[in-house]
Amino acid sequence: MxxxxxxxxxxxxxxxxxxxxxxxxxxxxxxxxxxxxxxxxxxxxxxxxxxxxxxxxxxxxxxxxxxxxxxxxxxxxxxxxxxxxxxxxxxxxxxxxxxxxxxxxxxxxxxxxxxxxxxxxxxxQGLWSELFDYMGEKPRLRQLFDEFMEVSGKLQFEDVFKLYGGFKDLKELMDVGGGIGTTLAKITSTYPHVRGLNFDLPHVIDAAPKLPGVKHVAGDMFKWIPNAQTILLQCILHNWDDEHCKKLLRNCWEALPQEGKVIIVEMAISEELENNVEAKDVLMEDFFMMLLTNGGKKRTLAEFKDLGNAVGFTKVDIFQCLIGQFML
Structure with missing residues (x-):
């Protein structure tokens, strides 16, 4: 399967x-x-x-x-x-x-x-339709989108899970924009000592099943984020323009303790634009983000670092995966 x-x-x-x-x-x-x-x-x-x-x-x-x-x-x-x-x-x-x-x-x-x-x-001239507003008016489309994101996120995260060992050292992890909690359940089932918090919009949380080791919390990530030791943002920043990303990261900063961290999982655009399957996939996703969202885009590593620095995250560690880049 x-x-x-x-x-x-x-x-x-x-x-x-x-x-x-x-x-x-x-x-x-x-x-x-x-x-x-x-x-x-x-x-x-x-x-x-x-x-x-x-x-x-x-x-x-x-x-x-x-x-x-x-x-x-x-x-x-x-x-x-x-x-x-x-x-x-x-x-x-x-x-x-x-x-x-x-x-x-x-x-x-x-x-x-x-x-x-x-x-x-x-x-x-940038006259694009706003994907998420449109889906809010189309429940069936939203359901299909959530199902696609669940399967796609699961496949992408397998690579991260194999190559990044930092989850085993966590006590608490909050997945912001975590959907129905599939990724978080994978982490908490592998590391039962990790307390999992799944944070998403109310209509998403209402449809989320009960999962071992996972507590569902409803809210708007652009308004506030619950306090947590560590925050996961998996394929979230690419949906938004720089100002929305800074707002989200600033809310993350305010929710974290002094030694807390944000784990960002994103595909990054190579500055060399190599002619291979991985590079083409990232560029094509960026193209579709341009068509389907109001300001969403894929970014280079330098652009990710600039977003973090703009809100106070001065230390950024990079972990390369097969599907793209994995950042802290």
Missing amino acids: EVQADGDHFISSQLGGLAGTQMALRAAIELKVFNIIADAGPDAHLSAAEIISKIPTKDPSSAAWTLERVLRVLGGNSILSIISRKPSGNNGEHGRHEWTYGLTKKSRRLASSSSTTDELLAIL
Whole structure:
């Protein structure tokens, strides 16, 4: 059963990746991205900001950041070539790394005279639907989403659980945004001495089953978080923009004792944007976060560190896993 679940997860990921790549490719063609790079010279590499300066938009900064995420998907699939450029000064605002993009043999043939559409300009200006508000109005969709997150989180956490030994030293662990408590139950069943607190929105907690070693607590993580020795944030920060993440981490800071810590499990974007399956998966997830959430995104390690530093977490330890990055 476990092998079948892994296989289904991999196939779903690959199919989603194919659809996402086609969406990114269409956007680049209609925005004349390949034409703009070609016009700059045969070996030109342009940043997202340089490309967006050739496209009419009301908010160039926001549009450039959105276009960056489209270009990274194309780069991860070898449709564009990528050069990683080290940021100057203090690593840039939010620790954002910089990449430049050039044409490959594949993309040189994609320059066309098609016009930029109003729909795509609206996308570049950040007019996205808010996924969680929408699901709040669609109970069946919310149920399917929760079931998907439960299975996906279980598969991802298996790797973390094998490689990270820090759970055995805990006395108390609170899983913020923990859903119905599946991940926490895995930890408390393996380490019965750990007191587990599962914290999520009231309608999620109402559907959560009784689990050995787990106490369910309802609340809003952006308003307050119960006091706990250690806090787990598994695949939570990628749903939100920087300001929401800082608010959440600040609430975590206030809930922790002096020697407390936050364990963050997230897939991180490599600054080198390597052309492999793992890198493509992260970039594709970032692309879909852009489409489905209001500000959600995958981040580089520097961006994660900047979020922590902004609210007082000055010590950050990194643990690498097969699926991405594991941070403290």
